[in-house]
Amino acid sequence: MCRSGGVKEEKVVATLKAKGPVVQAMTFSGDGKSLAVGYGDGTIRVWDVKTERETARLAGNPKLVSALAFEPGDRTLLSTGVGRVVCRWDLTTRKLTAMTSLKGAAEPNRLAFGPGLATLTMVDKDGLSVWDTKTGARVSNAKVGWVFAFSADGKWIAAEPSDDKAKPSSIQVWVVGKPADK
Numbered sequence: 001m002c003r004s005g006g007v008k009e010e011k012v013v014a015t016l017k018a019k020g021p022v023v024q025a026m027t028f029s030g031d032g033k034s035l036a037v038g039y040g041d042g043t044i045r046v047w048d049v050k051t052e053r054e055t056a057r058l059a060g061n062p063k064l065v066s067a068l069a070f071e072p073g074d075r076t077l078l079s080t081g082v083g084r085v086v087c088r089w090d091l092t093t094r095k096l097t098a099m100t101s102l103k104g105a106a107e108p109n110r111l112a113f114g115p116g117l118a119t120l121t122m123v124d125k126d127g128l129s130v131w132d133t134k135t136g137a138r139v140s141n142a143k144v145g146w147v148f149a150f151s152a153d154g155k156w157i158a159a160e161p162s163d164d165k166a167k168p169s170s171i172q173v174w175v176v177g178k179p180a181d182k
Helices: none
Strands: 023-028 034-039 043-048 053-059 067-070 076-080 085-090 095-101 110-113 119-124 127-132 138-142 144-150 156-161 172-175
Touching: 023 067, 034 067, 043 076, 067 110, 076 110, 127 156
Parallel strands: none
Antiparallel strands: 023 034, 034 043, 043 053, 067 076, 076 085, 085 095, 110 119, 119 127, 127 138, 144 156, 156 172
């Protein structure tokens, strides 16, 4: 049993009342004041957690909300999903400002943005790949399982190997390729 930290189940501090389709992804802003939520119909809503009010609604695509992340400064939101496109949203204007296609990507099963949002990690039928979010170029590729983690500086990635030659329960750590413009 974990005794340090944890979620206290007995006290709900906010309830964001959004009627609609299933939630696909969510992320907190860097300051913790906002929560971005991606829904199954492609809508992305940004909520002020303290006031429980919606502060922005973005008209996304249902295939583009499997992962969300705020850029530093919390004024820009990134979204991506099975459409294999990274979208940048300006939260002050509520407009889509850029789209980057991931060149040659397969349909992802799991997605996560790396530190600094310069990279997107994707697990698909071929393994784990790391993509540059600005150019859409693949910067790393490995045959690994479903679980992975970035180092805080984004230079290393750890994952469980998926090939038969690896020892059970072993973890591999390797250097991530360098994204463009980093």
